[in-house]
Amino acid sequence: MSSPLAPDANRGKVVLVTGGGTGIGRATATAFARTGARVAICGRRPQPLEEARMELEGAGAECLAIPCDVREPEEVRSLVNRTLDRFGAVDVLVNNAGGQFTAPAEEITVHGMRAVHRLALDAAWDLTREVATRSMIPGTGGLIVFGGFSPRRGIPGFAHAAAARAALENLAQGLALEWSRHGVRTVCVVLGNIDTEGLAGYGAEALEAARRQVPLGRLGTPDEVGATIAFLASDGGAYITGTSVLVDGGLDAWGQGEPPPWD
Secondary structure: OOOOOOOOOOOEEEEEOOOOOHHHHHHHHHHHHHHOOOEEEEOOOOOHHHHHHHHHOOOOOHHHHHEOOOHHHHHHHHHHHHHHHHHOOOOOOEEEEOOOOOOOHHHHOOHHHHHHHHEEEHHHHHHHHHHHHHHHHHOOEEEHHHHHEEOOOOOOOOOOHHHHHHHHHHHHHHHHHHHHHOOOEEEEEEEEEEOOOHHHOOHHHHHHHHHHHOOOOOEHHHHHHHHHHHHOOOOOHHOOOOEEEEEEOHHHHOHHHHHHOOO
């Protein structure tokens, strides 16, 4: 898709995107690059990161690609160090990295719950605090984005992941109340059924079921998510903080549109 924003909508901003080598993270990095930002991307797999970096730089953007497992505190420190060394600041942080597995709630062990929360919640908080205290709070503020789940009423098979994402929504609200005085905005972008590699991994039948759940009748695209986040960082989104922005085709309003899981 062509960007709905002006080519200079985010000019001069430095953006750090986790999980930036593929899917929504890559599309978000691209949306920022198209609107004039300098971009740092990270992820666990070096090859997709390098491919994304080459694509962005080939389009004229300045991009830093850093392999990093955001669950590991020392790697997070190195990520922030390298980004600040290269660009001098982080104006926008997009906490996109995540992962979960499908399981009935009664089969989710404490270990499984902790594994999902460690990536979705704990890692996001560690990186957020690092960026905020080292760049945004002592600097001129910025935008922090968290990724939530739609529908927000609980999702069968994903009790662990839905709980973690709900915590991120609350975290965005709480941080906005505390950090607005520093010029830091925090927003949770709540995503519905987006056509990504992760969703495709559940199989064709699951993809079609996901499409049928959406009132708009189609899956969302990573580019649509990226464009929304790029808008939030622009001057047009400057008065938005402490809230959730749904990018879900009406899924949250409808629920899952399916019979109860025991039917």
